[in-house]
Amino acid sequence: MRTAVRAARVLAGIALGVPAAVAQLLFLLVAGPLLGVPRARRGVLAVAVRLTGTEVRRLGLLGGVEVAGSAEGRPGGYDGRRALRYLALRWPVGVLGALVLTLLVAGVAVTARLAWSWGRGEPFDGMLPSGFLVAYGLAAGVVLLFLEVTGLIGLAALERRLARSALGPSPTERLERRIAELAETRSGIVAAVDQERRRIERDLHDGVQQRLVALAMLIGRARRGRSPEILEELLRQAHQEAQEALGDLREVAWRVYPAGLDSLGLREALATVAERAGVPVTVRYGLTGRLPGPVETAAYFVVCEAVTNAAKHAAAGSVTVEVVREGAAVVVRTRDDGRGGADPAGGGLSGLARRVAALDGRFEVASPPGGPTVVTAELPCG
The missing domain is CATH 1.10.287 (Helix Hairpins)
Known part of the structure; x- marks a missing residue:
C-alpha cells in the first residue's frame, strides 16, 4: 500500500512538473530582456524566487529536497540569482518528463486498444489480432513499461539532484x-x-x-x-x-536501567515491560540480532515511558508495541487505545525526545483528543 501511494505521489509530481516547465520557459523568455533594466531586475528575481518556492513544494511529492537555510524575505534562503539559475536548468527536465509521460500514455492506450480488439474479435489497424500478436504486444508492453518505470524513477532522482545542487546549502x-x-x-x-x-x-x-x-x-x-x-x-x-x-x-x-537489557537484549527487556505493565501489551519484535547499546537503551525507555503513560494517564485498554527496521533506522512505535491528549512537551515525553535527538533520531507523538496515542521513534542504526 505504501509503495502504491509513493508511486502515485511520484507520478503526480512529475506530471505537475510539465506545466511548471512551460511556465518557467515562458518566464525565462520574458525575464531575459528585463534583467538588463535595473528597475525591473528586482521584480524579476522576486518572481523567480516565488516560482522556485512552488517547485520546492512540488518536489515534496518526489521525496523532498533540502534547500539553503531561511533568510530575510526568502522562503527557502536562496536568493533570486540562484532561483533564476535553477529555473534555467530545470525546464528541460520538465520537457523530458513530458516525453516520458507521453510515451507511457501512448503505450497504455495502444495496449488497451489491442486487448479490446482481440477480446471483441474486431480488426486492429486493419488486421485481425491473433493470439501470437496479442502475446507479442503484451511482452513488448511489459518491456516498455519496465523502461518507463525506470525512466520515471531516474527522472525523479534527477529532479531532486538538480534542486539539491542549485538550491541546497553550501558545505x-x-x-x-x-x-x-x-x-x-x-x-x-x-x-x-x-x-x-x-x-x-x-x-x-x-x-x-x-x-x-x-x-x-x-x-x-x-x-x-x-x-x-x-x-x-x-x-x-x-x-x-x-x-x-x-x-x-x-x-x-x-x-x-534494567539489568536484563545488557545480558538478555532488547527483546527480553520489552517482554518484561509487557509483563509488568498495568494493561495488556502486545510486542511485535521484527529484528534479528543485537542492536548497539545506545540504540537498545533509547528504544527501551521509549517503550517503557509510552506504556507507563498509557496505563497511568490515558486509561488505555491495550497497548501495541512494534519494533522494526526500516532502511538504516530502527523504528519503535507504540499505540494505545486510550483517551489521547498526551502533551509532547510534558516531562517524560520531552525527555524521550531529547534522548532520541542525541542519537540523530526522530521522535513524534500523535495523540488527538479521544485517541489513539501513537509514539514513534526512528533511531539510526548504521
Whole structure:
C-alpha cells in the first residue's frame, strides 16, 4: 500500500512538473530582456524566487529536497540569482518528463486498444489480432513499461539532484547546522539527565525512604516492647515493611536501567515491560540480532515511558508495541487505545525526545483528543 501511494505521489509530481516547465520557459523568455533594466531586475528575481518556492513544494511529492537555510524575505534562503539559475536548468527536465509521460500514455492506450480488439474479435489497424500478436504486444508492453518505470524513477532522482545542487546549502552552512544541532542535543541531554536525577530522587524520597523510616520506627517499638505478642506483631510488620522497601528499591533500580537489557537484549527487556505493565501489551519484535547499546537503551525507555503513560494517564485498554527496521533506522512505535491528549512537551515525553535527538533520531507523538496515542521513534542504526 505504501509503495502504491509513493508511486502515485511520484507520478503526480512529475506530471505537475510539465506545466511548471512551460511556465518557467515562458518566464525565462520574458525575464531575459528585463534583467538588463535595473528597475525591473528586482521584480524579476522576486518572481523567480516565488516560482522556485512552488517547485520546492512540488518536489515534496518526489521525496523532498533540502534547500539553503531561511533568510530575510526568502522562503527557502536562496536568493533570486540562484532561483533564476535553477529555473534555467530545470525546464528541460520538465520537457523530458513530458516525453516520458507521453510515451507511457501512448503505450497504455495502444495496449488497451489491442486487448479490446482481440477480446471483441474486431480488426486492429486493419488486421485481425491473433493470439501470437496479442502475446507479442503484451511482452513488448511489459518491456516498455519496465523502461518507463525506470525512466520515471531516474527522472525523479534527477529532479531532486538538480534542486539539491542549485538550491541546497553550501558545505559551510551544513557544518553550521550540524554544530547547532550538536549544541542543542548536548544541552538537551544535560537537561534530560538532570530531570531523570530529580525523578529518581523523588522516587527514593517518596517511596523507599518513607518505608525505611516506618521500618526504623517499628524496630524501635519492638526494642521497647515487653509483651511477646506485641513484639511478634511488630516484628511481622517490620518484616513486611522491609519486603516492600526492597520491592520499591528494585522498582526504582529497574526504571534507572534494567539489568536484563545488557545480558538478555532488547527483546527480553520489552517482554518484561509487557509483563509488568498495568494493561495488556502486545510486542511485535521484527529484528534479528543485537542492536548497539545506545540504540537498545533509547528504544527501551521509549517503550517503557509510552506504556507507563498509557496505563497511568490515558486509561488505555491495550497497548501495541512494534519494533522494526526500516532502511538504516530502527523504528519503535507504540499505540494505545486510550483517551489521547498526551502533551509532547510534558516531562517524560520531552525527555524521550531529547534522548532520541542525541542519537540523530526522530521522535513524534500523535495523540488527538479521544485517541489513539501513537509514539514513534526512528533511531539510526548504521
